[in-house]
Amino acid sequence: MKQGVQGSAGTGTPDLRAGARVPRQPTARDTGRERGTVPPPVARGEHTHSESPVPHTRPVVQRTSVRGQILDALRTALVAGELRPGEVYSAPALGERFGVSATPVREAMQQLALEGAVEVVPNRGFRVVVRGARELAELAEVRALIEVPVMLRLARTVPAERWAELRPLAEETVRAASSGCPATYAESDRAFHRAVLGLSGNEQLLRIAEDLHRRAQWPLAGGPVRHGRADLVADAAEHTALLDALIARDVAVVRSLVGEHFAGAV
Template sequence: MEEDRVPLIPAQKETRKVLRHSVRGQILDALRAALVDGELVPGEIYSGPALGERFGVSATPVREAMQQLALEGAVECLPNRGFRVLSHTARELAELAEVRALLEVPVMLRLARRVPAETWEALRPAAAATAEAAAAGDVPAYAEADRAFHREVLALAGNDQLVQVAEELHRRAQWPLPGAARVRRAELVADAAEHSALLEALIAGDLAVVESLVREHFATAAP
């Protein structure tokens, strides 16, 4: 049968089991983590029943989660076969980085001019979370912490639609390229350090440094 040849997440990776409550959301989070970490390989086809067995749940929440991932541009639905992980190109990721910069840089610079230091101080835990995930070399945890940091910064603008659109772009920018090597710990640590440096500049009210760091952060996000 076709399904017998559908690959699972690699056996050497221990997939976390999920509780019965909020099953769909937990499966969606687990699949997103597997995509970011390269466990779900671009171009490969995965079936709902096979992944459901792996996670210890029925195929239904897996299919529901995969349908959401299809809306996010991560997979495509193949009737009677399963879901193929979509391949992305370096150009696509570079374009996403450019769009993110056009959206976020002006907002961050505007916030830098009007948000008080004590408000920026409250973002220290978010920056620390990126550093902790980076130090551990945990790519999925870093991806989540990275989005959370940017989300908390942009939330200060008071525009929910901005936060939602920016997070969707950010998530799409985190899908790995086909055949790309796993992100190295040193790369994560360097990226996390940019968050900390930016936050210190914001607290100090050093607008010139803020602008330089913000623009550099998005420039290095492009492949």
Template structure:
């Protein structure tokens, strides 16, 4: 028993000699996981590093401040790239609405990237998104062709939108309280201000925002997404509109005025006026 106790004492003394190092490395290794580092590998390294001749491993176990900083820079390029892609996508959409990108013309990602001062990668990704939206077509080994959208196709898009949106708006006119419609007046007024600028891109965004807000009251997210996609497709300009700068300014103002008139009718629950205005709105589109 004395030998066993003595053996335990010896063992305890040996552990005690490691305690000055172990008491520092082990608790620090336990703090690594909350900072996003590998707990097992670094903890084991810290224990192996305790002791003479292995002091070079100790900073690795103790340096939790550097451990917490290692993963931080890695996602930054992804965030920045996504941000650049989003900015390029917005810029390309604006160029499409204003006619700066000519219908029927083919544009390469490297050329557009040089134009925007970025690499071809975010431009190509943005163009692929526009291809999904029906704004451009992929031309193998050349780039992307801007879709030539004529009056007939725009009329067809307007008809499809009317088939979906008119019944929904009439149902909302009967069920949504007037207070909800009053709260949307700033959105309708924003379309009027956007139309007064004559900028098709500015008006296109405010126009979609107003329609999206109205339709969202139906509670059907799929319907909102489908109609928003149709609306965006309908906003690409006519081929002839590209050749006449400023064409359509009066049409924008008239279209925006219909938003405020429609909202007034919805607040007053005048279903006959709502039906007439909604029909005229899509007929004009």
């Protein structure tokens, strides 16, 4: 018969022989209970009306929430030209800038890498992709191929009152353009286009159009900001004119305006 491992005398090593039970060592809670400083455990399901709930010392922040906030901040910095094309940025340095650890920054930058905004540089960080006018023209062409037919169809089918509901979004693009901030305008611009295309009820269309639109807003290699304030104001004015034509169901004017709108994005 095999013998179990016996404890050494005086060493305190547990007796591991077959069938032997290892005595449970007293814990701090046991000691406290003996001294009367720790209340007895409450049975599961027992109500303790006399006990007050333990307050949280600080709110619990989900990591996905931090990652999302950092992703939004990085996208804003990218459009504003604060992250310059061709430059390499490390996650720790950006984390220090935003007051967070490197982990959510790295996760957000990896998402931007999937979107094509940055590329991974091993052992260094992430390089902002250098883009030229040709890529911007290609994006404008693809956007026009997708959005123009949808807008023309909606111009014939959507009632005027539904288009009138989008007036605040069009006016918001005008206010954002007047601020001269490209990041602020980029957000309002996407919101207006998303609302227009949203009337189609096609979620896949919205997802693809949003991705293309966001890519078209990234800065070019020639400078941090592609559009000046005057360009933004002119672009926003096309939104209000387009909405007027959609409300009036003037398909010819809609066709002309959307064609000019995407041509101006080049």
